[in-house]
Amino acid sequence: MKPLAIFGGTFDPVHIGHLTVAWEASELLDAEVRLMPSRTPPHRATPCASAEQRLAGLRAALAGQSRLTIDDREMRREGPSYTVDTLRELRAEQGDRPLVLLLGEDAFAGLPAWHEWRELFRLTHIGVLSRPGLSVVRSEILWREITERRVANPVVLSHCPAGAIVELRVTALEVSATRIRELLASGRDPRYLLPAGLFADPALLQPYRR
Ligand SMILES: Nc1ncnc2c1ncn2[C@@H]1O[C@H](COP(=O)(O)OP(=O)(O)OP(=O)(O)O)[C@@H](O)[C@H]1O
Numbered sequence: 001m002k003p004l005a006i007f008g009g010t011f012d013p014v015h016i017g018h019l020t021v022a023w024e025a026s027e028l029l030d031a032e033v034r035l036m037p038s039r040t041p042p043h044r045a046t047p048c049a050s051a052e053q054r055l056a057g058l059r060a061a062l063a064g065q066s067r068l069t070i071d072d073r074e075m076r077r078e079g080p081s082y083t084v085d086t087l088r089e090l091r092a093e094q095g096d097r098p099l100v101l102l103l104g105e106d107a108f109a110g111l112p113a114w115h116e117w118r119e120l121f122r123l124t125h126i127g128v129l130s131r132p133g134l135s136v137v138r139s140e141i142l143w144r145e146i147t148e149r150r151v152a153n154p155v156v157l158s159h160c161p162a163g164a165i166v167e168l169r170v171t172a173l174e175v176s177a178t179r180i181r182e183l184l185a186s187g188r189d190p191r192y193l194l195p196a197g198l199f200a201d202p203a204l205l206q207p208y209r210r
């Protein structure tokens with residue numbers, strides 16, 4: 001069965017780094033990929049744009065293609081958007097279908113601080129997306145999980161529902177939403193760091209302009 005891969009994020013705003021790595025992950029894993037905006041992302045300050053504005057940005061960014069879709073379930077849930085809750089829902093819906101949680105290297109390094117983090121391995125595989133420009137330190141506790149669970153070939157993930165970690169070598173793009181917010185706030189125009197759809201409606205970038 002084709003795996004279902006989930007790429008969660010704050011998407012404040014969505015940028016070409018997100019879209020490129022999500023697209024390449026769908027190719028490398030031969031998976032359906034859903035982008036999942038987080039209403040209340042745990043472990044970070046309140047986003048600059050509202051949840052609805054960030055979701056509207058994602059919709060505009062993904063218009064005109066059908067490989068990447070949006071799963072908006074976290075938008076409809078109150079309280080912190082814990083990934084373990086989302087994966088429990090998905091597991092109940094999807095039965096034994098392989099699930100893959102896609103995380104950039106930086107997000108993966110923070111995993112041991114996540115809510116019920118060990119439970120995640122029972123519910124899903126993890127695909128770690130290479131990301132340049134950030135100094136990422138993996139704790140010993142995380143290395144232990146990696147050593148036990150690492151598989152080299154992404155195709156192996158389609159043979160069982162959960163529990164493996166695979167590193168996905170995707171095109172390195174040193175783009176972050178932080179940098180884009182800085183550029184917009186200082187009156188610059190990061191035209192080619194953002195998907196064209198975000199320029200179609202001036203309201204989509206308004207939250208970031210000063
Ligand atoms: N350029 C990139 N390459 C690989 N992964 C990325 C890239 N940008 C974001 N990600 C991953 O996308 C997911 C969602 O990230 P998020 O929405 O926080 O974007 P961000 O650019 O890291 O934002 P911010 O700068 O506000 O922290 C995370 O797993 C993150 O590691």
Ligand SMILES: O=C(O)c1ccc[n+]([C@@H]2O[C@H](COP(=O)([O-])O)[C@@H](O)[C@H]2O)c1
Nearest residue numbers: 008009010038041042043082083114115
């Ligand atoms: O469940 C958690 O405890 C948890 C802690 C930190 C981050 N996450 C999720 O990780 C994804 C990336 O987070 P962020 O902050 O880099 O956008 C996003 O889907 C968050 O909801 C989840």
